[in-house]
Amino acid sequence: MRPTVALINATPASLQPAADGLGEAFPEAAAWHLLDDRLVTEADAAGGMTPALRRRMLALVDYAVRGGADAVLLTCSMYGPVAGIARRLHDVPVTGSDEAMFAEVARRRPGRVLLVGSLESAAEDSARRLKDVVDVEVSAVAATGAAAAASARDWPELTDALARAAGPRLGGVDLVLLAQYSISPGHAALAERLGVPVLSPPHMAARALREALA
Known part of the structure; x- marks a missing residue:
């Protein structure tokens, strides 16, 4: 059975590059895209990631894991620090964008x-x-x-x-x-x-x- 990698996107512009990278470097994986297209704009407006935005990203990771993802990739560099928190909460690999x-x-x-x-x-x-x-x-x-x-x-x-x-x-x-x-x-x-x-x-x-x- 193909492993499922959840790609959590904060902008539509990252959807295709994330899928292409996965397809080229991990072709046996199935990509599952999740998108909250306000994560970047709201973080920019707030001057950075806020506790509320951090909780939103963690909720998306939780949704992906509960939905059967074998691994999770956060494709937005701004939310990379959330990956470390998510790894302490879940048993599947979670990595930040970079x-x-x-x-x-x-x-x-x-x-x-x-x-x-x-x-x-x-x-x-x-x-x-x-x-x-x-x-x-x-x-x-x-x-x-x-x-x-x-x-x-x-x-x-x-x-x-x-x-x-x-x-x-x-x-x-x-x-x-x-x-x-x-x-x-x-x-x-x-x-x-x-x-x-x-x-x-x-x-x-x-x-x-x-x-x-x-």
Whole structure:
């Protein structure tokens, strides 16, 4: 029987990238999408994740587990810290959007990392959380136009937007990280364009869940 992975989304833009990452890195799993499309907008309006929003995300995890999910992936980086709480409450693997990517950074031990996001707040939040778990020099940049290109599924324009943001900041950078699932479809083309390895969070997370369920 195929394992079921619940993908809990906080924006419609992450649905397809999360499914694609799972399909490529964990093809034997069945994806089950759950969506609360106000989680991001309400967190932005509140200046970050509030206790009420944390409870809402935990309720979604509980719903997924009670519904038979064998593993749960939170696809929004802003809600990554909720994964640690959920792991203490449930017996199935639960991972935040970029935990596996951060673990890969720790394994590679790069000298300098560049985090690219479609929003300045997302890039800076990811950079802060990466510094909390890995001793590495991190810089963050927002890619103007990336969000619109991702929403329109215009992958060439997405790659162009990411490259325009990252290119001038590549001096001394060993590794580029994408801060959000919504912009991850551009990771392969971006790596080719920049000549620097680019890590895609949905692919890294899917591999980690595959190993956890092996």
